[in-house]
Amino acid sequence: MAAVRRRSGSEPVEKFAEGADERQELFNRIAPVYDKLNDVFTLGMHRMWKKWSISLSGAKEGDKVLDVCCGSGDLSFLLSEKVGMNGKVIGLDFSKELLQIAATRQREHGRSKPCYKNVEWLEADATNLPFPDSYFDAATIGYGLRNIVDRKKALEEMVRVLKPGSKLSVFDFNKSTSKVVCRIQDWMIDYIVVPVASWYGLTSEYRYLKNSIKEYLTGSELEKLALEAGFSQVKHYEIAGRTMGNLVATW
Numbered sequence: 001m002a003a004v005r006r007r008s009g010s011e012p013v014e015k016f017a018e019g020a021d022e023r024q025e026l027f028n029r030i031a032p033v034y035d036k037l038n039d040v041f042t043l044g045m046h047r048m049w050k051k052w053s054i055s056l057s058g059a060k061e062g063d064k065v066l067d068v069c070c071g072s073g074d075l076s077f078l079l080s081e082k083v084g085m086n087g088k089v090i091g092l093d094f095s096k097e098l099l100q101i102a103a104t105r106q107r108e109h110g111r112s113k114p115c116y117k118n119v120e121w122l123e124a125d126a127t128n129l130p131f132p133d134s135y136f137d138a139a140t141i142g143y144g145l146r147n148i149v150d151r152k153k154a155l156e157e158m159v160r161v162l163k164p165g166s167k168l169s170v171f172d173f174n175k176s177t178s179k180v181v182c183r184i185q186d187w188m189i190d191y192i193v194v195p196v197a198s199w200y201g202l203t204s205e206y207r208y209l210k211n212s213i214k215e216y217l218t219g220s221e222l223e224k225l226a227l228e229a230g231f232s233q234v235k236h237y238e239i240a241g242r243t244m245g246n247l248v249a250t251w
Contacts, residue, residue: 020094020125020148020149023147023149024094024095026205026208027071027093027094027095027097027098027147029097029202029205032097032101033200033202034071034072034098034101035072035074035101037196037197037200037206040196041188041192041193041196045240046074047074049171049239049240049244049246050074050075050078050142050171051078052239052246053075053140053142053169053170053171053246054075054078054079054082054140054169056167056169056237056246056248057079057138057139057140057167057168057169057248058137058138058166058167059079059082059083059087059137059138059140060082060083060137060138061082061083061084061086061087062083062084062086062087063082063083063087063088063136063137063138064083064087064088064090064135064136064137065079065082065083065087065088065089065090065136065137065138065139065140066089066090066092066129066131066135066136066138066139066140066161067079067089067090067091067092067139067140067141067142068092068093068126068129068139068140068141068144068154068158069092069093069094069126069141069142069143069144069145069147069148070091070092070093070098070099070102070121070142071093071095071098071102071142071143071144072098072101072102072105073091073101073102073105073106073119073121074142075091075140075142075171076089076091076102076119077105077106077109077113077116077119079119079138079140080113080115080116080118080119081113081115083115083118084115084118085114085115085117085118087118088118088120089118089119089120090119090120090121090122091119091120091121091122092121092122092123092124092126092129093121093122093123093124094123094124094125094126095123096123099121099122099123102119102121103121106119106121126141126144126148126154126157127148127149127150127153127154127157128157129157129158129160129161131161132161133160133161134161134162134163134164135161135162135163136161136162136163136166137162137163137166138162138166138167138168138169139158139161139162139166139167139168139169140168140169140170140171141168141169141170141171141172142170142171142172143171143172143173144170144172145170145172145222145247146172146173146212146213146216147212151217151225152225152228152229155168155225155226155229155230155231155249156229156230158229158249158251159229159230159231159251162251163251164251165250165251166250166251167248167249167250167251168226168231168247168248168249168250168251169246169247169248170222170246170247170248170249171244171245171246172216172244172245172246173185173209173213173216173243173244173245174219174238174239174240174242174243174244174245175213175214175216175217175218175219175221175245176218176238176242176243177218178242181241181242181243184241184243185210185213185243186210189206189207189209189210190210193206193209194206194207219236219237219238219245219247220236222234222236222245222247223235223236223247226247226249230251231249231250231251232250232251233249233250234247234248234249234250235247235248236248
């Protein structure tokens with residue numbers, strides 16, 4: 001893992017979040033309040049959206065599945081319920097702090113949810129997956145592809161490690177082509193997300209969110225990129241008033 005660069009308090013977040021190391025540091029810092037803020041910002045709706053994203057992955061009982069950019073483990077735990085005790089889930093992320101939170105959640109809820117024990121946590125790079133070819137039956141990325149510097153390389157790696165015919169489900173904010181939707185997203189970030197994040201001393205970290213959406217890809221651009229990466233069938237869905245999106249790519 002590359003060394004993490006420290007930033008000064010005056011360094012603008014736009015510059016700070018340019019590289020993979022900088023984004024790694026950003027997510028390490030927001031890790032302690034990541035889940036709490038997701039609940040606040042979406043009024044808990046992100047849990048329903050994530051369940052829908054998991055259903056689109058095609059994961060089923062006994063499968064071996066991969067959750068890239070797993071964060072604190074929401075999608076990984078949902079996947080574990082899909083694949084059951086006979087399946088296997090690998091939750092992969094570049095943030096050690098978020099993985100530690102995921103492992104803590106696993107220990108706390110493992111007794112009531114025995115299937116959570118089928119999840120293994122791995123700190124690794126999404127653009128250089130440490131797995132052999134055709135290894136997984138399904139894969140997911142939640143709130144992650146947008147934050148990967150080399151998105152095409154990450155998608156190419158997903159093609160490589162997925163079995164032919166398997167699906168990748170990518171859930172994230174939607175970069176809408178509608179000016180109205182874009183204005184709504186901007187207003188919510190400026191007047192809800194950032195002010196709330198400021199209570200936790202994370203103003204600059206959550207200002208990055210606005211820029212990351214603007215620099216992300218539209219649904220049609222995501223479909224094109226996935227095809228270029230090697231997927232054979234792609235479909236992007238817009239939900240939540242077109243503020244959220246989910247790409248389904250079949251290899």
